[in-house]
Amino acid sequence: MASQPAIGLLELTSIARGIVAADAMAKRAPVRLLQSQTICPGKYLILIGGDEDPVREAMDIGCHYAGPYLVDRLIIPYLHPQVIPALAAVQPLPALEAVGVIETFSVVATVVAADAACKAADVTLIEVRLGNGLGGKAYVTMSGDQHAVEASLAAGVAAVESGLVVRSELIPAPHTDMARVLL
Numbered sequence: 658m659a660s661q662p663a664i665g666l667l668e669l670t671s672i673a674r675g676i677v678a679a680d681a682m683a684k685r686a687p688v689r690l691l692q693s694q695t696i697c698p699g700k701y702l703i704l705i706g707g708d709e710d711p712v713r714e715a716m717d718i719g720c721h722y723a724g725p726y727l728v729d730r731l732i733i734p735y736l737h738p739q740v741i742p743a744l745a746a747v748q749p750l751p752a753l754e755a756v757g758v759i760e761t762f763s764v765v766a767t768v769v770a771a772d773a774a775c776k777a778a779d780v781t782l783i784e785v786r787l788g789n790g791l792g793g794k795a796y797v798t799m800s801g802d803q804h805a806v807e808a809s810l811a812a813g814v815a816a817v818e819s820g821l822v823v824r825s826e827l828i829p830a831p832h833t834d835m836a837r838v839l840l
Contacts, residue, residue: 662708662738662741663707663735664705664706664733664736664740664768665705665716666730666732667702667703667716667729667730668701668730668763669703669723669728670701670728672695674722675693675700675701675702676701678703678718678722679719681719681721682705682719683705685714685718686711686718687708688707688711688715691744692704692787696764697790697792698793700793702787704744705719706736706741713732731769733769737772740775743771743797746783748782748783749781750800751781753800753836754803754806755807757798757799757800757807757827758797758824758826759824761796761817762794762821763793763794763821764788766818766822767786767795767797768785768787769813769817770797770813770822773813774799774810775809777808777809777811778801778805778808778809779802779805781799783798783840784797784798784839800839
């Protein structure tokens, strides 16, 4: 039986320490370094993927190296398969139906919301945008049947720690130009 994908995410206040932590994580366990980059406002994001045990092992060493610069951390052992392509904004969208948006104050909160939204109903994630050019905030966009998007929005918001959701929105019938804007 093939193992389910897992991800680990670290957010640090130090760019230099983030680079060191990413290197240590990649060397420690057989994981894929999915993202290792600066995010606004002057923080560093590390996103790794792989089997659950190696991800946990790499996260432990990453937290050690992050030390006092660690802002937040996240491990999702059974990540929905749409989340990684949506992080890279390469998720295919067959048609633009109702659109949902969840905006949060943290990168971790948005990844949690995206995973929960996909698991709740039949929607397609359009994009998961993490912190770049957003002043440290993040958001996820999704599309599908209006009832599915409503259920996904509710599940995504409910999965996020209280106070971290900025806003969630539903566009029941988006204008056709929105496909170009969202993709």
